[in-house]
Amino acid sequence: MKYKSLLILLFILPFCSASAQSSIDRRVDSLLSLMTVDEKVGQLVQYSGTSAQRKTLVRQGRIGSFLNVLGANSTREVQRIAVEESRLRIPLLFGFDVIHGYRTTFPIPLATACSWDIALIEKAERIAATEATAAGVHWTFSPMVDIARDPRWGRIAEGAGEDPYLGSAVAAARVRGFQGPNLRSPTSLLACAKHFAAYGGAEGGRDYNTVDISERTLREIYLPPFKAAVDAGAGSLMCSFNEIAGMPSSANRTLLTDILRGEWKFDGFVVSDWNSIGELLQHGVAADLKEAAVLGLKAGVDMDMEADAYHNHLAAALREDRITGSELDEAVRRVLRAKFQLGLFENPYRNCDIGRERRDILTPEHREAARKTAQRSIVLLKNQNNLLPLRKDLKTLAIIGPLADDKESTLGPWHAMGKPEDVIPVLGGIKAKLGSGTKVLFTRGCEIEKPSMSGFTEALDIARQADVVVVVVGESGQMSGEAESRSNIGLPGSQEDLVRALQGTGKPVVVILMNGRPLAFEWIAENVPSIVETWFLGVETGNAIADVLFGDYNPSGKLTTSFPRVTGQVPVYYNHKNTGRPPVDSVKWTSKYLDLKNSPLYPFGYGLSYTTFSYSQLALSAKTLKPAENLIVSVTVKNTGNRSGEEIVQLYARDEVANVTRPSRELKGFQKISLAPGESKRVHFVLTPENLKFYDRDMKWTVEPGRFSLYVGPNSAEGLETGFHYSAQ
Ligand code: NOJ
Numbered sequence: 001m002k003y004k005s006l007l008i009l010l011f012i013l014p015f016c017s018a019s020a021q022s023s024i025d026r027r028v029d030s031l032l033s034l035m036t037v038d039e040k041v042g043q044l045v046q047y048s049g050t051s052a053q054r055k056t057l058v059r060q061g062r063i064g065s066f067l068n069v070l071g072a073n074s075t076r077e078v079q080r081i082a083v084e085e086s087r088l089r090i091p092l093l094f095g096f097d098v099i100h101g102y103r104t105t106f107p108i109p110l111a112t113a114c115s116w117d118i119a120l121i122e123k124a125e126r127i128a129a130t131e132a133t134a135a136g137v138h139w140t141f142s143p144m145v146d147i148a149r150d151p152r153w154g155r156i157a158e159g160a161g162e163d164p165y166l167g168s169a170v171a172a173a174r175v176r177g178f179q180g181p182n183l184r185s186p187t188s189l190l191a192c193a194k195h196f197a198a199y200g201g202a203e204g205g206r207d208y209n210t211v212d213i214s215e216r217t218l219r220e221i222y223l224p225p226f227k228a229a230v231d232a233g234a235g236s237l238m239c240s241f242n243e244i245a246g247m248p249s250s251a252n253r254t255l256l257t258d259i260l261r262g263e264w265k266f267d268g269f270v271v272s273d274w275n276s277i278g279e280l281l282q283h284g285v286a287a288d289l290k291e292a293a294v295l296g297l298k299a300g301v302d303m304d305m306e307a308d309a310y311h312n313h314l315a316a317a318l319r320e321d322r323i324t325g326s327e328l329d330e331a332v333r334r335v336l337r338a339k340f341q342l343g344l345f346e347n348p349y350r351n352c353d354i355g356r357e358r359r360d361i362l363t364p365e366h367r368e369a370a371r372k373t374a375q376r377s378i379v380l381l382k383n384q385n386n387l388l389p390l391r392k393d394l395k396t397l398a399i400i401g402p403l404a405d406d407k408e409s410t411l412g413p414w415h416a417m418g419k420p421e422d423v424i425p426v427l428g429g430i431k432a433k434l435g436s437g438t439k440v441l442f443t444r445g446c447e448i449e450k451p452s453m454s455g456f457t458e459a460l461d462i463a464r465q466a467d468v469v470v471v472v473v474g475e476s477g478q479m480s481g482e483a484e485s486r487s488n489i490g491l492p493g494s495q496e497d498l499v500r501a502l503q504g505t506g507k508p509v510v511v512i513l514m515n516g517r518p519l520a521f522e523w524i525a526e527n528v529p530s531i532v533e534t535w536f537l538g539v540e541t542g543n544a545i546a547d548v549l550f551g552d553y554n555p556s557g558k559l560t561t562s563f564p565r566v567t568g569q570v571p572v573y574y575n576h577k578n579t580g581r582p583p584v585d586s587v588k589w590t591s592k593y594l595d596l597k598n599s600p601l602y603p604f605g606y607g608l609s610y611t612t613f614s615y616s617q618l619a620l621s622a623k624t625l626k627p628a629e630n631l632i633v634s635v636t637v638k639n640t641g642n643r644s645g646e647e648i649v650q651l652y653a654r655d656e657v658a659n660v661t662r663p664s665r666e667l668k669g670f671q672k673i674s675l676a677p678g679e680s681k682r683v684h685f686v687l688t689p690e691n692l693k694f695y696d697r698d699m700k701w702t703v704e705p706g707r708f709s710l711y712v713g714p715n716s717a718e719g720l721e722t723g724f725h726y727s728a729q
């Protein structure tokens with residue numbers, strides 16, 4: 001039979017690395033020529049979890065991928081059915097959400113972004129990939145690269161924050177980390193940049209809500225991290241739940257085909273989000289599931305996650321000429337290509353190795369990397385009179401708060417196979433750090449969410465006995481992430497009252513915050529001497545926090561989202577427009593609130609250290625930049641304190657006059673440097689005309705002649721200032 005010999009060819013065809021891609025394309029086409037319509041559709045179908053009925057469908061070649069099927073044994077069992085019992089023996093692709101580590105839980109993505117340490121972030125994902133691939137997984141639904149400007153939106157926890165430049169660097173690093181140098185390597189995990197696109201722009205920060213933004217904002221703010229992920233070689237993308245200006249992403253051909261494939265030349269595949277093709281009915285753009293399937297495929301969604309739309313309706317849609325054979329083939333081609341690229345045809349059991357599963361997960365090296373990552377994700381927000389770092393020979397230390405001994409919340413939202421028993425909580429980390437000479441007292445004081453002051457008496461009692469009080473407050477790990485939007489982003493329950501009461505004892509108070517989003521805590525910021533933002537740091541939470549509290553690690557993280565003073569101030573982000581009436585305190589008719597300062601509580605890019613840094617001698621290589629040239633921006637940064645420390649030096653630009661309004665500042669570069677006490681370094685940034693481009697009045701990507709201001713400093717609200725002219729000739 002014709003297909004038998006072709007099959008033999010497919011499996012024995014030696015891999016010629018010089019033309020690996022064209023060899024894959026040939027193999028894909030050969031396979032495609034053997035497939036029935038049902039088998040083709042099968043490649044585009046993804047379900048969560050197996051069952052007897054689903055195993056029958058695998059045998060019939062009618063499922064191409066699973067999510068949430070895990071473990072070397074379980075994946076081997078279903079893969080065996082696919083490659084031994086189905087007619088064409090096409091291997092399955094197993095996907096899973098590996099958002100911040102597999103079993104070794106790393107800090108949440110919003111936290112690791114605050115390290116601004118691209119190599120560290122890449123390394124964390126390499127470890128996540130090593131563990132996930134040891135447990136049968138081929139493909140992760142990560143990185144989440146959605147820009148988020150509204151902290152009410154719970155999924156802000158999963159991304160890199162509010163800035164497209166930093167977000168792009170982080171997106172590319174995460175893709176490289178997951179995929180490794182080559183998809184065929186046993187520890188490489190296929191990445192999936194999500195959620196395409198502008199999911200973070202949901203009105204009111206309410207999850208799944210409508211997005212209505214201009215094309216300029218879409219292209220300048222929300223799309224760049226996706227483009228960076230594509231350029232870094234991301235093998236797949238996931239479309240988002242939301243609509244943009246009337247068009248739900250799962251039916252958005254402009255986004256999924258014209259921009260993604262036409263402009264960006266993306267050659268991977270697109271998966272829907274969970275039932276997002278089905279949701280086209282609720283959105284009101286499809287009358288029934290068949291129409292939804294047609295809209296999805298024609299827009300460019302290759303794989304249907306859990307909607308049953310492709311499984312039940314694509315074949316009929318083809319018979320009725322509502323989709324074409326080549327549209328179907330193209331989607332199948334993309335999915336098969338990924339399977340070939342992963343080497344699944346040669347080795348379908350590549351990730352089903354019980355030995356690796358036992359050996360490569362939660363190793364001491366992985367824990368050590370998680371600790372290092374956690375230290376660098378911490379942001380010191382306030383440290384009046386150098387209360388921190390604490391001495392290790394304190395006589396009595398009070399540790400208070402509902403999160404101080406919490407092993408579940410510290411894992412944060414969406415923590416894959418992370419387990420509470422693997423976590424070192426704050427209390428444990430601090431106890432391990434201190435010798436027997438320090439008495440450590442602990443009480444919860446209150447619950448995270450339930451308002452009650454009944455624990456305050458004991459809390460105040462132990463606080464009064466202590467030299468220093470450390471209060472650990474914030475959100476539970478499940479208050480951020482998907483479907484976890486909040487209308488009030490203050491500290492939940494009675495926690496702020498607890499902090500106020502403890503501050504009232506007159507003892508030195510250190511507030512440790514744990515949260516998956518920026519919170520609003522103006523009173524604490526004004527009244528408590530030391531505040532440490534720790535997000536959710538994963539398995540090494542307690543050790544990393546103790547390292548920072550006692551000065552074994554000098555904090556270096558900086559915020560990647562602005563912190564509002566109160567919830568009503570959101571959205572607040574640094575790269576806003578100037579408006580025609582920029583705020584002036586003493587002038588009524590300017591853009592401001594009656595009852596609030598316009599500045600955020602903490603700006604984007606902000607974070608302190610136990611040492612101090614000075615900036616001086618800002619200089620440019622020229623006063624004018626021309627089309628084929630570079631501008632070198634140089635600054636001297638000096639460690640003016642008495643401890644070694646790391647500083648994240650940031651470069652911002654502003655286009656003073658353009659044919660459309662431009663943001664007050666835009667991040668254009670950053671460097672993280674280490675300085676010994678008294679040491680200075682000259683830091684250089686290279687600015688090109690490309691870095692200054694924007695979408696002009698006619699939506700042309702361009703740089704206009706004129707004056708640009710530049711700012712170099714420690715955050716988005718401070719810094720030295722200079723300027724130059726861009727001239728087209
Ligand atoms: C829905 C979420 O929006 C998405 O991020 C996730 O990857 C899928 N569910 C699969 O779990």
